[in-house]
Amino acid sequence: MKKKIFVPILITTALISASLPYSNVLAVQPEAQAESVTAKKWNENANVPLFVKEKHAAKRSAVSSADALSFLNENKTKLNMKNPQGNLKLKKKETDELGMTHFRYNQTKNGIPVEGAEVLVHYNEKNEIIAVNGTLNKQLEENSLDTTPAVSVKTALETAKASVDAPSTLDQLPSSDLVIYPFQGKNHLAHKVNLSFLGDEPGNWYVFVDAKTGKVIDQYNAIMHADEIKTQKGVGIGVWGEHRQLHISRSKPERGGTVFNLADYSHEGLEGIITYDYSKGYLEVFHGKDASFKDDFDRAAVDAHYNSEQVYEYYKHEHDRNSLDDNGMPIQSVVHYGEDYNNAFWNGTFMVYGDGDGEFMVPLSAGLDVAAHEMAHGVTSNSAGLVYRFQSGALNEAFSDIFGALIDDSDWEMGEDIMAPAAREGGRDALRSLSDPSRFPVGAAYVPYGNGDGMYPSHMDEYYDLPRDLDNGGVHINSSIINHAAYLTAQDIGREKLGKIYYRALTVYLTPDSDFSHARESIIQSAIDLYGEGSPEVAAAAGGFDSVGITE
Incomplete structure (x- = not known):
């Protein structure tokens, strides 16, 4: 077994409780129960952060990075940290709608950031530090390392x-x-x-x-499977024949004439919603000779443009988030990518949509949930930064599926609007299901790593122990366990509250190396923040995870 480098930081609602035994808060993992905190083996599928709770919080003099670091320094022995003031660098400070303030630090060594090692300190509205969580590289704290590069x-x-x-x-x-x-x-x-x-x-x-x-x-x-310009109204027809109202813009190229672009600059504080054509092998803003986009070639672009705005509006209205980075970055889509390409992905900048092969899939921009899925990857990249491998990668995919199903709220299936008629007739009417994951089979290459059923898992008993070279360790396969937990929670509290809880966990508590156990605790803590200890929402959040075998 490989040695584990990252040591989980305890999460607390105040000063760290020394009386709570570690074994009480370790979650059951798919292979085996984790060993002691100080002597865990390296297991890339089971990096288990710890959450410890205490009833009372000590009021601090101020909400500041200096105060947060001072708190960590005062409690470094209990937190098992050596030099927080010297080794932690502030990455981000945020204040949320509850009046809570969150400081996110990156561990450093000689000023060089440690990949994946982050510590978060959380204040409530009363200036009380109520939580600390994250992961720390203990080897680096305790040993020297030459940080002078020899390679340019x-x-x-x-x-x-x-x-x-x-x-x-x-x-x-x-x-x-x-x-x-x-x-x-x-x-x-x-x-x-x-x-x-x-x-x-x-x-x-x-x-x-x-x-x-x-x-x-x-x-x-990490491909995650996008003259003065004045915005005006336009119209178009989508892949399935829907009539769309669009925000477009008009420009006058140097070659003369006027063109109408799928480029929307109507949202204050947003750099734009822009749709590109890649049919010629390079990026070009999708445009036409008039404000009506109704040709067959236009349909994929019409849906990509329309759906992008719907997703933007969801995050703005439901979570007060301004675009994928919460700072107004442009929302950019690419259509007509590849030939008979049955896929869509987020590449860190664009949502990219294939046209499908017409047999299994139609143009993938037809699915609002697909657009929401890809854009959620952008939100994740700009918040928790979940590494796209093993359990952290499965969480990355799960949050995209969950927000896809929340935004396209007609059902709990993913991709039902991108399946071609022939695929539907053959019984494949969606890509994945949050309500009943085992309705669909996984690929043949994955079957030997599961329980033999060959279906998407709904429970940790059905977990696929995949190597890193297959689906990045199961990011699209094992995500269905988290999907199902979210679905079960929503049956008790509804979609709106589920979205608020999961969004808070993603943007406030999760870190790049988070696993399923940490997700459980982060989501429960988010429900406590929003709805209070002992609330039905907290019970529902915990119950969803209990039902899929992710337990305390």
């Missing part, structure tokens, strides 16, 4: 490009950050390179190049 950023970029066979011309500028990357029991100084491109084999690759040796340590594809 330029060399690392070239190595990364070669390792993923990236095209010579990228759609977006690559980025590189110097980080400390824990991998297979060792801490590496690494250049974290992000390469994003479309083309025949689209990628949103993260490649970790050893900054000492120049060799690739690890890599994964």
